[in-house]
Amino acid sequence: MSEEQIDIGHAKHFINRHISLMQFNLRVLEQALNEDYPLLERFQFLMIFNSNMDEFFEIRLAGLKRQISFAREVVNVDGMPPRDVLQVLSEQCKVATSRQYQILNELLLPALEQEKIRVLNRHQWSPEVALWAEDYxxxxxxxxxxxxxxxxxxxxxxxxxxxxxxxxxxxxxxxxxxxxxxxxxxxxxxxxxxxxxxxxxxxxxxxxxxxxxxxxxxxxxxxxxxxxxxxxxxxxxxxxxLDLNAAEVEDIARALRGELHSRRFGSAVxxxxxxxxxxxxxxxxxxxxxxxxxxxxxxxxxxxxxxxxxxxxxxxxxxxxFPPMIPSIPRTLRLSDNSILDMVRKEDILLHHPFQSFTPIIDLLRQAARDSAVLSIKMTLYRTGASSEIVDALLESARAGKEVTVVIELRARFDEEENLQLATHLQEAGAVVTYGVVGYKTHAKALLIVRRENNQLRRYVHLGTGNYHSGNARLYTDYSLLTADLDLCSDVHKIFQQLTGMGKAERIKTLFSAPFTLKKNLVRLIDAEAEAARQGKEAHIIIKVNALTESKIITSLYEASNAGVKIDLIVRGMCCLRPGIAGVSENIQVRSIIGRFLEHSRVYYFLNSSPHIYCASADAMERNLMHRVEICFPILSGRLQARIRNELQSYLTDNCQSWVLQPDGQYLLNHPAQGATRYAAQQELLDKLAD
Structure with a gap:
């Protein structure tokens, strides 16, 4: 069936984003039943599901209710009116809540009791416990x-x-x-x-x-x-x-402080x-x-x-x-007496957290703080944690008289108050603190260090797919790139100039940045892969993101599928694309990995592009591509490209923790075939990267 006969942009070819997110929450809930996990880890997954559902009500369902209440209903590309979406979600939430407590009461609490861990209700209190309870x-x-x-x-x-x-x-x-x-x-x-x-x-x-x-x-x-x-x-x-009207805000920090109080008393949902x-x-x-x-x-x-x-x-x-995990440090970093900056000057360094430690990033900042040749440090901060070695190093640098500029995103959801306090501490130490661009969340993860070497200035950069949060780096999978590549460093410098100053966007050579060039370049690379397939070449796209909802990206992938491109999508959460539809997406497979670590890295692979691989702070979502400041960076080293490609293959091979999206929007757990070897990607990466 030719693509001319089918309207690939028809609403029926898209899954509602809120319903898709609910499907992710249900996959998290299912982990509480996974007997491959230790008991307290299963219990933890039940608690994570509960936390996810709280946010789902606070943000997603609350947003739908607001649309309906104020007669501002927005119908997304899937064509479902918000009232219908809310009805479907309400029914699913009822079933999921009942299932959650059934798992707790009928499975997990009895299993804990078998391990001599008891949560006693008052009818189970002995006379001695009752006396203690009265006194307490x-x-x-x-x-x-x-x-x-x-x-x-x-x-x-x-x-x-x-x-x-x-x-x-x-x-x-x-x-x-x-x-x-x-x-x-x-x-x-x-x-x-x-x-x-x-x-x-x-x-x-x-x-x-x-x-x-x-x-x-x-x-x-x-x-x-x-x-x-x-x-x-x-x-x-x-x-x-939070409801901040960018057009009416004069001081975003002051406005945000007022909004944080009102969050505690918003409309009931x-x-x-x-x-x-x-x-x-x-x-x-x-x-x-x-x-x-x-x-x-x-x-x-x-x-x-x-x-x-x-x-x-x-x-x-x-x-x-789970058995204790000590993230590894690459041998080249562990055994060298040179500073990290000296090593980065010789070759790019790639870290895959949490399998590899976040410590080198902290050490890099500490070394920069104490290096008299380092003149300037610029950094974006989205989430860092209440007690942060990253922040301590920035404070040390500022107190040492270095030029420290920090772009703090105050509107990182549920971390706003912490970020306000962080901004105050940095300002008191002498750092220059800005809040990015009103109307565009600064979600990029970038660090730029300027050092004087042989009477010339040399730049060093860290770019990441995740936050500068050492706790998250032990729980989330993310990539970190350390590089001294001249073009990449120059591009990062230009992005900081845009964030802290004013003026027209400068031409950037190697990076893709949102909201300016990222979306159109992703579409260009998808289209180029489709053209390669039409010319009879082997063509392959692998995209690993947390969410895929942007309609133009999806329709471009549909067109590439029709051209014969093999497309593997690893999408942890929301996915509005329907795979496996004849004449639309029959060459597309979508899987979601749910395991010990939260899959968070964003990677884009194109067989026929050069370079083949890009990593990004951005998911393939409207908000990321059009309403945030994001960075998508190429992996220039052939050696590192090959490594990431192999690690992506680990996820595509997983038959223990992967869920495969069906055309109807449901997910099926990918069980290993009878007699097949069990392969869990996260465990394989733990073993491979244990250096």
Whole structure:
């Protein structure tokens, strides 16, 4: 069937982005069932799913609700109206939430109990545990609790996003003669949600109780002389997306500080409540938050399930965790007495985190801070972490009198407050801090060092696909390139000039940058591969990204598929492309790798281009390609190109942790064929790169 007979841009050839993201969340949930993983790692995946779903409601579903409420519905390339998308997602979220608690209650908690790790509900307390619980409640919990009786002088309180709360039904009158019959008890965030019992009560294992169990057992103590006839936990999830109008912002830092407070009290989008809560109390809460029955989630366990993530840190059970991993340092770096700058001047260095250590990047900055010949350091920061050796090195450089310029993206979602504090620390040390370009998030990951050598200035660059966050570098897969290539360094210098100064975009020789050249160059490279196929040449595209949603990129891939290009896509999360459709995408395969590490690297491979491989900070999404500052950088070394190509092949060979996208938008786990060798890409890379 020829491509002229089929409209490849038809809505039916695209998957809705929000529904695709929900499919990713479901793949994460399935990891909790993977018996190849140690038990506490399976438990961790359940907690990660819970955290992902919180953000899904706060951002995705909240955004759809806003569109509908303000009659600003946007129909994306898939053609689904937001109302229909919201309906589908609501149904999927209900099923997923029920499955989450089923996995917790029927599989993971019993399995933990077999390992002598018990989370005791109050009906399982021995007399000794009950005495301890009473003492703990009176001395550790009660002094910081502020129950709120509901009456005309005490209207329904404004409760913080995702906070644990209790609705209590009461009988009797208080000291003032009030008998409203209802109270709200917010659980202070300073209180731990999971408490380990003392050693003497943990004979033969580890015993824990939940704060909610302590509250239920002693709720009467908060209402002297009255009787609590019911106590039920609930949690409200709010719209947490920030609303900054770039055209009206004069000082982005000041505006952001104001928005951060409002995030805690945005419009309600979900009510989670104990499954035993009576209908009259549930309906009361729904009315207070202007929510419908469809936005109600009755749960069979803690409503703030994600706070149980601390269980892992409260146990000393290495036998229930992945074996410890020490990231390797390449032999050339480990055995050399030369500075990293000296080694980079001789040849490009490529690191693949977390299999290879992030430490050389930190060491590079430390060496630059103490090198009297280093004159200037420029860097972009998106996420760094609260305690950062990267930031310490920048502070040291600034205090040593070097010219330190840092472009901080204040709007890195959920890290905004931390980034505001970081900006203040750097400014106090003497660094120049800018916030990029209003209206365009600075998502590029770049470091530029200028050093005086033999009376000339020499530049050195680090470019990465991930953040300058040493914690993430142990959990996320990303590439780091260290280079002194003259053209690459010159291009990075020009990008920093654009970010910190003003003026027309300068011509860049080797890099692709968003929002200017990245999208059109990716389309050009895809089209060139299609043309090579039409000429009878072997043609192959491999793209590894976190998300693929941009319609022009997708239609270009469809056209390349029709031209005969073999296309392998490794897309961790959202993918709007439908593979395997005759006359549209029959030469395209899409897989998603879900494993011990979060797949985060962005790599673009084109068999017939020169160079063959580009790495990027950008995913193939509209926001990345058109509304962010991004860098896509070529791998110029033939040796390093070959290495990345081999590592991509590892992912394409995976038959243990890969999920294959079907034309209908569903994903199937790629099981090894009977008798075939099991191949897990992440473990293979761990073994290969253990130098």
């Amino acid at each position: 409640f009176r001395h550790q919990v009660m002094p910081v609790i502020s129950p709120i009786g509901l009456d005309p002088a005490h209207p329904f309180p404004r409760l913080v996003n995702k906070s644990l709360n209790f609705i209590v039904s009461l009988e009797g009158k208080d000291a003032f003669g009030r008998d409203s019959g209802m109270a709200i008890v917010p659980a202070p965030r300073s209180l731990p949600r999971l408490v380990r019992l003392p050693d003497e009560l943990c004979v033969d294992g580890d015993n824990f109780v939940l704060l909610s169990s302590l509250m239920h057992a002693h709720i009467d103590d908060l209402f002297n002389g009255m009787s609590a006839t019911g106590c039920y936990q609930f949690r409200i999830t709010r719209d947490a997306d 979900r009510l989670e409540v104990d499954q035993n809560c009576p209908a009259e109390l549930v309906n009361f809460l729904l009315r207070e938050y202007n929510l419908s029955e469809g936005e109600l989630y009755r749960v069979a366990g803690p409503v703030n399930l994600g706070r149980m993530m601390q269980l892992r840190q409260m146990l000393n059970r290495p036998d229930l965790l």
